[in-house]
Amino acid sequence: MNKFYIIFAISIVMTNYNFSQEKKQIQKSDSEWKNDLDNLSYQVLRKSYTERPFTGEYNLHFEKGNYKCKGCNQTLFSSVNKYESNCGWPSFDKAIPSSIVYIEDLSHNMKRIEVKCSKCNGHLGHVFNDGPKETTGKRYCINSAALSFNKK
Ligand SMILES: [Zn+2]
Numbered sequence: 001m002n003k004f005y006i007i008f009a010i011s012i013v014m015t016n017y018n019f020s021q022e023k024k025q026i027q028k029s030d031s032e033w034k035n036d037l038d039n040l041s042y043q044v045l046r047k048s049y050t051e052r053p054f055t056g057e058y059n060l061h062f063e064k065g066n067y068k069c070k071g072c073n074q075t076l077f078s079s080v081n082k083y084e085s086n087c088g089w090p091s092f093d094k095a096i097p098s099s100i101v102y103i104e105d106l107s108h109n110m111k112r113i114e115v116k117c118s119k120c121n122g123h124l125g126h127v128f129n130d131g132p133k134e135t136t137g138k139r140y141c142i143n144s145a146a147l148s149f150n151k152k
Contacts (some may be wrong), residue, residue, distance in 0.1 A: 067142075
């Protein structure tokens with residue numbers, strides 16, 4: 001009986017723990033986001049806008065460090081996984097596990113996989129299957145305006 005009680009207590013603690021983890025998700029109103037972000041980052045992260053190719057701050061940026069979500073500061077990509085794809089946007093062959101959510105995007109008469117930040121639900125870009133074959137084969141095509149950079 002005692003053993004059962006302990007397991008029961010532990011499961012309650014675990015449930016609450018999971019719940020509080022989920023509550024760490026960032027929820028802001030549209031006007032709060034507008035206030036907290038510059039206009040381009042707001043358009044990209046909150047309105048799924050795509051910045052013009054070859055214009056972004058991190059397109060040809062190859063310093064060592066981590067790329068974070070500009071909306072909530074969650075680490076999304078490491079410079080180790082960044083590569084030059086010549087597509088005009090920062091490209092990565094891998095994301096930090098659990099930092100990204102994947103959503104089927106059927107807009108513009110295309111079938112694409114949209115990638116969003118798992119913490120603030122901000123739009124980051126899309127992931128394609130034409131990445132480097134010698135690593136993952138994935139190309140995370142990400143808007144610079146959705147990112148900030150932390151130098152190592
Ligand atoms: Zn975020």
